[in-house]
Amino acid sequence: MDINYVILLFVIGFISSFLSGMLGIGGAIVKYPMLLMIPPALGFHALTAHEVSGISALDVLFVSIAGVIGYRSGGYLNKSLITIMGMSVLIGTFIGSFGSQYLTEAQVNIVYGILALVAAVMMFIPKKELDDIPLDQVTFNKPIAAILAFFVGIGSGVVGAGGGFLLIPIMLSILHIPARMAIASSLAITFISSLAGSIGKISTGQIDYPTAVIIIIAGIIAAPLGAKISQKMNTKVLQNILAVLILGTAIKIWIDIF
DSSP, X not given: OOHHHHHHHHHHHHHHHHHHHHHTSOSHHHHHHHHHHHHHXXXXXXXXXXXXXXXXXXXXXXHHHHHHHHHGGGTOOOHHHHHHHHHHHHHHHHHHHHHGGXXXXXXXXHHHHHHHHHHHHHHTSOOOOOTTSOGGGOOOOHHHHXXXXXXXXHHHHHHTOOSHHHHHHHHHHTSOOXXXXXXXXXXXXXXXXXXXXXXXXXXXXXXXXXXXXXXXXXXXHHHHHHHHHHTTSOHHHHHHHHHHHHHHHHXXXXXXXX
């Protein structure tokens, strides 16, 4: 593998995983289009949509747990939320990851475009300010949380994402979870989802392992750094960064599709 290609992959993995740790998004919302578009644009080997989704699934497994470690001491992990949404997203992701082998490259990109667009719209919906609520007093609708997590799992399983870029908007806009708790808990749920996604992608032969190793190493270094920085930032800033990031990605994907 060319050293310049290795450096490029490391940079892509580092940037996307740093944002993952900082915003609780698992990194796939950024990593998927970066891996798909940047290497061929610079004259390097082009990865297929199935390879990118496989790499993303395996990478999210490592990056999400690294991010959770960064939040562990902050007291923002909601065990009930993680258990309920985690189990539902696990089942959905199994279905999506195994079923993705029957989809074409264009169909995988379309699924990603739909997920990114929905997430972008949800992030711009006005939200009630909840960050001042004591964390031990936070409640949420458990059946709704389970149902939505299941469908997120199906879509994210197809594209190799952990689903954090959709789970956070759902937690903020529908379940009314405080922002910092939503970011931290989504990383834990994303880890559970990525277990199913990785098994599905590995068993169906959708992973380029040399590339995945480089991306994972970069992610393990970058994700905890992002998590630590996020705990010192204003949550409004974090939400705005995430909204702009998702919207820009959605626009780019749909332009390429058409």
